[in-house]
Amino acid sequence: MIASAASAVVLAVLVFLLATSDTEQSGSVNFEILGDVAPQIQGPTLAGGSYDLYEQRGDWVVVNFFASTCVGGRIEHPELVEFNERHRNGDRQIVGVMFGDTENAAREFFLELGGDWPAMIEDTGPIAIDYGVTALPETLLVAPSGRVVQKWVGPQGVTADGIDAVIDRFENPPGAAEDAADSVGAGESGESDEDAGD
Amino acid sequence: MTERSGFRAQWRWLSWALMAIVVTAALIVGSVADDGIRTDAERLTALASTIRCPQCTGQSVAESNVTIAREIRGDIRNRIAAGETDDEIRQVYIDRYGRSIVLTPDSGGFTGLVWVVPVVAAVVSLAAVGLAFRRWRLEAEAIPEASDADRELVAALRRSRS
């Protein structure tokens, strides 16, 4: 009798557990990096120059991991081009990190879709791992203090307006704390669909 | 007959004793001669098998061939060559991707239950079986010896059935 009751309880718990679990999408995206100091990105670029992330302290940097083969990257690219134009002489910049691609393919990608921001091409594997990249495209926002404050997975939310809105919110948060860049605040939801622009 | 079976019984004891020696010796040779040094490639395979592919469900980075998995394998290879320990390498990935990147569940905290509960279940069930045997033995001992009346009853049943 005890055995019957015990097994009934266990099975009821199992059924309840299975009934209340969501069927989620594959590949859990992680946001471990939010709040951490952005790992260094340094090396030669596609255009032939060199780039060092730590030298960009004081600016907002949008780090965009991409590959010419991934569809999401093609969708968001025009938006990044616009963002780049808008802030050409400002304190908001983009650096691209090519991942899992060949230099030629990346070059053609930029030729086709435009954009002239620095794109890292060498030894990008360790950079991707340092940033906890799971799938492409992924875009991160590094604050002037050097910390990562936002992460977008996929092209959703990666629009010129969207990125600007997020940066603006950090710079002028409701509540006027000065070190907005150091707070992790709204970073937990990977996809920002705020274009309550201005 | 007794003498012969006595001889055989002795021989059997010797046989088992000899077997014990052979088995122990073989096990010692087999486990000690394995100096435990693994090549880098073996370490890579072993470590990569415990790290989940971040992009693909249900595969380790040793199994998956998507870009990130290959990159991670390459990264692990470099770290092994640079002298990092297995735990250090695992920690790097936990820091970057979260605890779920490692396919071996934590042994502490709530997650540790997954290790403990089966052991407890096994111990409990074996104990239950042991108790059942004890109960049966006590029941058997509580049965009185067969009396003559009992034997008569059995004999009578046998006669009636044949």
Add this chain to the structure above:
Amino acid sequence: MNVALGDAGVVVAFVSSIVAAVTLLVAMRRGDAGLRRTGVRVAWLVLAGAILGFAALERALITRDFSVEYVMDHGSHRTPPLYNFAAAWSSLEGSILLWGLVLAGFLGAMLVKFRTRIMDPLVTWALVVMLGVNTFFFGLMLGPADPFRRVIVPPDFVDGPGPNALLQNHPLMAIHPPLLYLGYVGFTVPFAFAIAALVTGRVGEGWLVETRRWTLFAWGFLTAGIVAGAWWSYDVLGWGGYWGWDPVENVSLLPWLTGTAYLHSVMIQERRGMLRVWNLSLLCATFGLTILGTFITRSGVIQSVHAFSESGIGPLFLGFFGLVAAVSIGLIGWRGDRLRAPGRIDSPISREGSFLANNVIFAVFAFVVLLGTVFPLIVEAVQNDTISVGTPYFERMTMPIGMVMLFLMAVAPVLPWRKASGELLRTRLEWPAWFGAGSLVLAVVLGARGLTPLIAFALAGFAAGAALRQIVLATRRNGWRGLVGRTNGGMIVHLGVIIVAIAFAASNSYLRADERTLERGDEIVFEDMTVRYDGLEIENLDEKRVTSAIIVVDGEILRPGYSQFARGDLIATPATLGGFTRDTQVSLTVLPQEQDRVTIRITTQPLIAWLWIGGILMAVGTVFSAFPHRIHRRPTDPVSVAPGSVNGTHATAGPPPSSSSEEDHALSEVGS
């Protein structure tokens, strides 16, 4: 046309199963023989409907009738005939239809086999349960899993995508689901009888024994299905893996474990009328686990590489599982008093004792696998955190369990019934133990190292020795008949299991892998083999374009490649160099972009071939095991004390227990 036929088939099957079940129930209540026969005739319509439905789907696929949504989603002109036929079960709706067909087939088999006994309430109840399960599955097909939805074919439509590319590159993939289903569904029959026995209260008879051959049949196919799946994984995946402890794989293992335990434990019930609760629980658990397994596979609740379809069907399966569990536990609890056996197990060191230990071990094994599989869900529910439970966990937990099982396999066959003395054990186990010691020494001599695999080899040798001893004794006594029949066939199955266990231990412990980039003409050394890259080869077929690299390993040419399908899938095909003692696999990690350089993955593992050999031996042993006895037992002969009778006047069919006198036996019955 096809849609109409298919729908008709499903509707006929669904309605007939309900009508037949109701008719039989009413007939039983009224004691009406004519109505009973009518019910049986209606039950035949279920099979007819199922065949019609399945034939309609195949017809639609074969004629590429794209007005059927299923064909639109999974059919193509380019798919080769075998895979096109198999496309019927390549996706959710079709696979449910296949399940329904097999289920209806088993129903038909029941109707034939038990046609002279349908007046027996036990048989009637079993049929009712079977019809109930049929109703559920065909009901699914009328709702969420409908394979016969109509769709408008757009005017510029050229061709469908065909089944998923992974399902098209190996013939084993075509046969793996039908084998599995014959296994899963086959367990429904003994389950139906178990429920019938509980409901009618007639748990003391040989009915569960009668259905043993059905269970064996189902078990054999489930084993074959699992081995086929492992073989396919190995041939296709490219890293030498054949079992990944993936949730879907795990849930196919669970009913296998409880089914194996049942097949052993039922021998105790046959012989001594004991362990009835265990047997009924194991049977109900086996059937329940097949439903739970289907739920987990199709609902996407747990992430898996196998989950290729998600739909609203999950909750229905979960509900059905809950129903099965509730009914089983309820009935077993209710009938608890009748199930208590009058006898007891005298000593742990006896055949009965070892089988009881066997039940416990298998139950623990199944518990570990189930816990590990659902644990991420538990953690998420309790702590809202994501963790992974993967191969390292399962290997570490199941390894000691496997060792204990090998030990039991070695000792149990020599144990007599009731009680064994130390002397007897020392005598009977001597040769098997020497066989084990010899295996260990041989392994060490051949270069095997590491305490864990060596212990495994020693225990495997020990178990093999015991099985061989049994076979040798039996053939010496009975000639060729010493190879067939339950015990001897079982020993052959054991040998198969042992060979698989050795292969498992060896291939996991001594796997060597590496990843290298080769220039054309380069030769490298991997382990003790030379590997050279000779260039690329491109082949354009109807349904795919295959790019292969020519890799020469120790003089043998291997062609690992990548297949690009029209629908966009890109699938890697590894190349295997197989052998009796060792397998080497080479695969490409990326589609090669240039001719002069290629990156390959090379793995080598010992004794992989033994996995398949062992699997085949298990199948052969199962067939041998089903061989009929010389003395044909009538199933209605009671094999144990009928419930409620006190004086123990009963007849036992079959030979008396071997190591106790008849008188002792009778006296102990009287005494209780």
